[in-house]
Amino acid sequence: MFIFREQTQIEDLGNGVTRRILAHGGGMMAVEVTFEKDAVGPLHHHPHExxxxxxxxxxxxxxxxxTHEVSAGDTLYKKPDVVHGCVCLEPGVLLDTFTPQREDFLS
Amino acid sequence: MFIFREQTQIEDLGNGVTRRILAHGGGMMAVEVTFEKDAVGPLHHHPHExxxxxxxxxxxxxxxxxTHEVSAGDTLYKKPDVVHGCVCLEPGVLLDTFTPQREDFLS
Incomplete structure (x- = not known):
């Protein structure tokens, strides 16, 4: 499956955060999340890796x-159900990959 | 798990291709692959998504x-065992995410 960026949709999640669902299938999903400065990804957890x-x-x-500061090229692994979240210090974009798929993002 | 880019190792795969294994754990692995112009990722397949x-x-x-041309922000999903490969038209970097982990990359 090829997913071209210009064909994806921007979803406004509010509070300075937007999301694009990218390629997904089987048991995997890629999602880009864009943050304005000071936007927060509140602490949360889910059963997906x-x-x-x-x-x-x-x-x-x-x-x-x-807690650590991270920037371009740094990567994070989150095991199932671990509590995680972030605060944006300089505007940027995260690429999240999940397994299994986030069916809650598709509904 | 936090993996800072400067702590990762570059592996030279030859023929204009290098690899960095990034964060991984449980059933997932992230890998950056850098291609020189005209470098080839030969057609291959594996049981990993x-x-x-x-x-x-x-x-x-x-x-x-x-076959399609892809560039920054485009994404590709490959189901298990599907035959896939690439030719680099302009020097660049791919981020591959696998499930389960590529144990063959760790040995």
Missing amino acids: QLTYVLSGRFAFTIDGE | QLTYVLSGRFAFTIDGE
Whole structure:
């Protein structure tokens, strides 16, 4: 499956955060999430495994109570149900990949 | 798990292709693959599901006999065992995410 960027839709999640669902199928899904400065990804958890690749910007990221600043090229692995969240320090974009798919994002 | 880019290792795969294994754990792995112009990712297949995000450059990508040009922000989903490969048209970098992990990359 080929998904061309210009064919994807921007969803406004409010509070300075937008999302694009990218390629997905079988048990995997790729999602781009764009943050304005100071926008927050509140602490949350879900049963999906997740990898996050920082495409741009700078973020303070918390996983299971551990917080670090991350920037372009840094990556994060989140095991199922681990509590995680972020604060955007400089405007940027995260690429999240999930397994299984986030069916809640498709409904 | 936090993986900072400067802590990752570049592996030279030869023929103009290098690889960095990024965050991985549980059933997921992120891998950056850098191509020089005209470098080739030969047609191959594996039982892992795979998402590819084009970070930069331009590639002619073939999945299951279908070929398209892709560039930054385009994404590709590859189901298990599907035959896929690419030719690099302009130097660039792909982010591959696999489930399960590519144990063959870790050995």
